[in-house]
Amino acid sequence: MTIRIGNGFDAHQIKKGDGMILGGVYIACEYSIIAHSDGDIISHSVCDALLGAASLGDIGKFFPNTDEFKNISGAEMIKIVLNELKSKNYEIINIDITYIGEIPKIEKHRSEILQNLANMLKIDSEKISCKATTTDKMGFMGKKEGISCLTNVLIEKPAK
Ligand SMILES: [Zn+2]
Numbered sequence: 286m287t288i289r290i291g292n293g294f295d296a297h298q299i300k301k302g303d304g305m306i307l308g309g310v311y312i313a314c315e316y317s318i319i320a321h322s323d324g325d326i327i328s329h330s331v332c333d334a335l336l337g338a339a340s341l342g343d344i345g346k347f348f349p350n351t352d353e354f355k356n357i358s359g360a361e362m363i364k365i366v367l368n369e370l371k372s373k374n375y376e377i378i379n380i381d382i383t384y385i386g387e388i389p390k391i392e393k394h395r396s397e398i399l400q401n402l403a404n405m406l407k408i409d410s411e412k413i414s415c416k417a418t419t420t421d422k423m424g425f426m427g428k429k430e431g432i433s434c435l436t437n438v439l440i441e442k443p444a445k
Pocket residue numbers: 295296297320324325326329
């Protein structure tokens with residue numbers, strides 16, 4: 286059996302708005318995300334971590350800033366990345382997500398995000414953890430200029 290770890294990161298700018306999609310879940314708040322795609326940093330960092338674990342390359346290689354991928358949803362991106370993993374015979378062991386930002390607070394939406402990610406990734410929600418933290422008012426996240434997300438994943442491939 287082969288077990289591999291991957292780490293992922295994503296950040297986007299935010300502006301005054303009427304909500305955003307995180308982990309495929311719409312969260313109403315006074316800000317929205319500025320991005321070529323839907324800006325779903327949670328889904329994007331999960332994709333980045335999965336690609337990293339399988340040594341498949343940058344997220345930008347799969348989803349360049351072209352018209353083809355304009356406004357692509359995090360859910361569609363996860364679907365494409367999952368197909369890449371399946372083609373290489375990898376299964377997900379677990380995923381640990383750390384969302385970093387002042388706004389929105391995701392606490393109330395955590396279980397919905399976990400369930401939605403589990404559905405998108407076709408795994409049990411108990412295999413996913415989604416934590417939240419802030420930068421104690423420091424930097425772009427502390428000043429509400431942007432939000433970011435870190436993700437670690439473990440994947441496995443059965444022995445032939
Ligand atoms: Zn992104």
